[in-house]
Amino acid sequence: MSDTLPTPSNGKGKEVDTGTADAESLPWVEKYRPVTLDDVVSHKDITSTIERFIERNRLPHLLFYGPPGTGKTSTILAVARRIYGTSYKKQILELNASDDRGIDVVREQIKQFAETRTLFSKGFKLIILDEADMMTQAAQAALRRVIEQFTKNVRFCIICNYVNKITPAIQSRCTRFRFSPLPMTEVEKRVDMVVEAENVPLTTEGKNALLKLSKGDMRRALNVLQACHAAYDIIGESEIYTCTGNPHPSDIEIIVNSMLSDEFTASYQMISKMKTERGLALQDLLTGAFDYIDTIELKPHARIYLLDHLASTEHRLSTGGSEKIQLTALLGAFKTAVELSTKG
Template identity: 75%
Template structure:
């Protein structure tokens, strides 16, 4: 057997790296969340397909990413606590931080747990402690432990975690992520640098949506985009998920398709309910609302959520009037706000 034939046999038995990158696994093997890699799986949720790769790609929160960038440059990254509403970029930010520190092979240096599933004290004592005890290659640097939805952890698990954070600071940095900071015990909060992720501005969400719409050739109308931005309420994950669902279901996505896909009451339905309650007798109004719920597949909670906005605006106006402000100005402000909500 000559050398060429021998090499072919070896290649067939042990495929080279380029051959492993062929086919469906290409994007995953190169970088699980790197949409710049060629051959990205089109079946991926757009939330993952367009997840930020670098800290510069993170939507908004430039003050947070800038501070963390300075921590990394000075090699003084502390334990981190990210909190705020869902879909505001907490997980995306820490993944970008891990990629910034460790490079494309960052998955080997991090332990990522979802505390809503693994939230007991056994997980802290076994998985987290075992990972924290091992040092990095050549005993340099530190590894990263990401605890997502940590506000769902039990009090006992958080108490055990407190000691581990202190004991293994030389080996590990922790990133605690949660929606509600008040559910994280004070002992853990005091050991972390806290960053609050506020809801994303509509302008920033719109920029990312425009990029996705162009990349995926989505037929999204202007009123559909306005409805999508309104319903997302600063939640980028929700906006992308709704957009992808509508794109799969409809050729053209307008306002009606957005409300239908999300199961939210259409503004015209809310207007009809309010007018009926104000102008018609109880029996007629009750029958109309019941029929509307059945036809549209709406829940009472959805209708109440829309009504709460109106009551909140009326309460604000009443308070301002009680403090002696101009009635004409408040009347105009209330009219403008209600018109904006109905549109």
């Protein structure tokens, strides 16, 4: 990663004058999006490999996959700038497969763009298919044929979160790169740069909470930071948790300890009251409880039993289960885990 803060960019290859109203209203994710491959955080092995491809004029079709906010789209836009210069927008077709995912788009838009020859460029155009894991199977089958047909003058970059949703036939035609969640230190560096550039009043506790909640997702970290900066004069730990709607660790501690030690009815009433007052969702409580269980002493078999029930509850909630019933089931699981732990 570059030691200096990259020139704010509007995501379209043009430098932004930070004094203008337009620059001020830009989301920080776009304003501080990496402009060159050197600015891309953490993925040096990927960027150096792609640099070599470009230098030898042997860029293959690319498949970028990994969790959100890890730099996939930023990397391919930096690659486009590196190949075509500042007027790169004329040489690329950017489609979001979440919207344009039908077979007609593949046959019409992509085909139409691919058929037009490139002028005054590197000899090939670039088609970026973002969120391609949302494409239908029929669209992916049509895309496979289009990739074969226009390889002479087009390179494809397919971006997705879940590589297993991309058909093996398309995967085999691309060079795959996995973007892993960003290390906490790299997210911290970029957050520090933005805090300094935007004069954000972020406390040390606030920064630690922000980094913990981001889980290696740079986009999430910057979006939360910008939202908190707009809402609060000083950003501490409680402001970060309030802004994101996540339960505060102290609330999680109270709830888990209550489930472990209080009588069933009293514990249920206390948790229900706290959920209503704080506006907490059971899904968020599960995530917090999972992290907190790591810090308490439990016999191995009791811990396994409890983690299994946390997973089952999360699955039931995702399929539309009742929060009230799942909360009582979870409470029952905690009581059973305590019994298992005391019996040894």
